Amino acid sequence: DMLGQVADPPRTSHSALEIRQRIADGNPNFDPRIEVRSISVTYPGSTVRALDDVSISLTSGKSLALVGSTGAGKSTLADVILGVIEPDDGLMLIGGIAPRSASKRWSGAIAYVPQDVALTQGTVRANVALGLPPEAIDDDLVWGALDRAHLADFLRSQREGIDTLVGERGVRLSGGQRQRLGLARGLYSGPRLLVLDEATSALDAETERAIADTLAGLEGYVTTVTIAHRLATVRHADVVAYMESGRIVACGTFDEVRVAVPSFNHQAKLLGL
Numbered sequence: 001d002m003l004g005q006v007a008d009p010p011r012t013s014h015s016a017l018e019i020r021q022r023i024a025d026g027n028p029n030f031d032p033r034i035e036v037r038s039i040s041v042t043y044p045g046s047t048v049r050a051l052d053d054v055s056i057s058l059t060s061g062k063s064l065a066l067v068g069s070t071g072a073g074k075s076t077l078a079d080v081i082l083g084v085i086e087p088d089d090g091l092m093l094i095g096g097i098a099p100r101s102a103s104k105r106w107s108g109a110i111a112y113v114p115q116d117v118a119l120t121q122g123t124v125r126a127n128v129a130l131g132l133p134p135e136a137i138d139d140d141l142v143w144g145a146l147d148r149a150h151l152a153d154f155l156r157s158q159r160e161g162i163d164t165l166v167g168e169r170g171v172r173l174s175g176g177q178r179q180r181l182g183l184a185r186g187l188y189s190g191p192r193l194l195v196l197d198e199a200t201s202a203l204d205a206e207t208e209r210a211i212a213d214t215l216a217g218l219e220g221y222v223t224t225v226t227i228a229h230r231l232a233t234v235r236h237a238d239v240v241a242y243m244e245s246g247r248i249v250a251c252g253t254f255d256e257v258r259v260a261v262p263s264f265n266h267q268a269k270l271l272g273l
Contacts, residue, residue: 016136023141026190027109030102031095032223034058034081034193039090041076041246050076051087052246058239060192061220065234066227067257067264068243074227077243078195081225082112094193108189115198117182121169124155125162128184141188148214149184150207151177175202183211194218196226200233208233231268 034057041051051073058064066074079085080092083099094102094110103110119127128145129137142162146152154177158164164171166181173181179202186194194215200208212233215224228234231254240257242250242264250260258265 016133019132019136020138023108023188023190024138026221027106027192030106030109030192031060032109032192033060033095034064034223034225035091035093035096036077036081037091037093039077039080039087039092041080041085041087049246051080053090054246054248055090056239056241056248056251058223058225060223062238063215063219063224063226063236064239064241065237065254066225066241066243067229067231067234072243073246074243075197076246078112078197078225078227082110082195106192109191110193111186111189111191111195113179113182113186113194113196113199115179115201117178117185119166119173119178119181121167122165123160123162124164124166124181127166127181128162128188130185141190142184145184145188148187148217149180150210150214151180151184176204176207179203180207180211183214192222194222194224196224196228198227198229201229205232212236231271231273235268235273 036054036056039051039054040049042049054073054077056064066077068074076085080087081099083103092099099110120130125137125139125142128142139162143152146155146162155161155164158171166173179199183199200211203211208230216236218224226234226237234240235254237254239251240254241248242257242261250257252260258268
């Protein structure tokens, strides 16, 4: 029994070190190419397909923007890519394997940033490195993620820094700050695939541009899938997929999709793009 007690602590610290190392390394062995092959999804109780024979592929390090009206199937497709939803038909592969297998094998290599970020009671540090035991958290990486999410300056102005409490007992964050914290959380684990669902909708234009620059800086190493209504967010994506009624009706560069979809072109003109 005594032996067991002595032997236990090093093992936990070892796994914590392993976690720290893997995150610091940035999941180099993970291949973030996406293949969506003839995928269909119908939600229980519905007769209409949420996704109808959708196919798209994205090579490693490229960016995909999903655009289209509400209910077009963008979030459903994002959920399929993340492995949250199993398609009724077709095949979804990340680096040649199923999303859930990829997530299990490379914990932290796939990250998701939602529109509404759920914050936990506790410090900024714990919120950025969500779910990790304290001894596995690398403060330098926390600050690095906050820097890239443009929240570090705000926290440097707080007495407690990353020990600042958030939520009911701590500092109340604005919608934009919450989204930036969500982005820092997404970036912390050194992901190679980043899925952003309207993750910049609450940001002012200047911060949104800064975040767009951050994401552009990941180009080549991180594959990004962005759902967005704001055209400024998607105009620099490598591939734009315009969705309607569960199908991809146009796919290509921003300008190619403008030519193919008159309503999309009209929106772009209104925004002076």
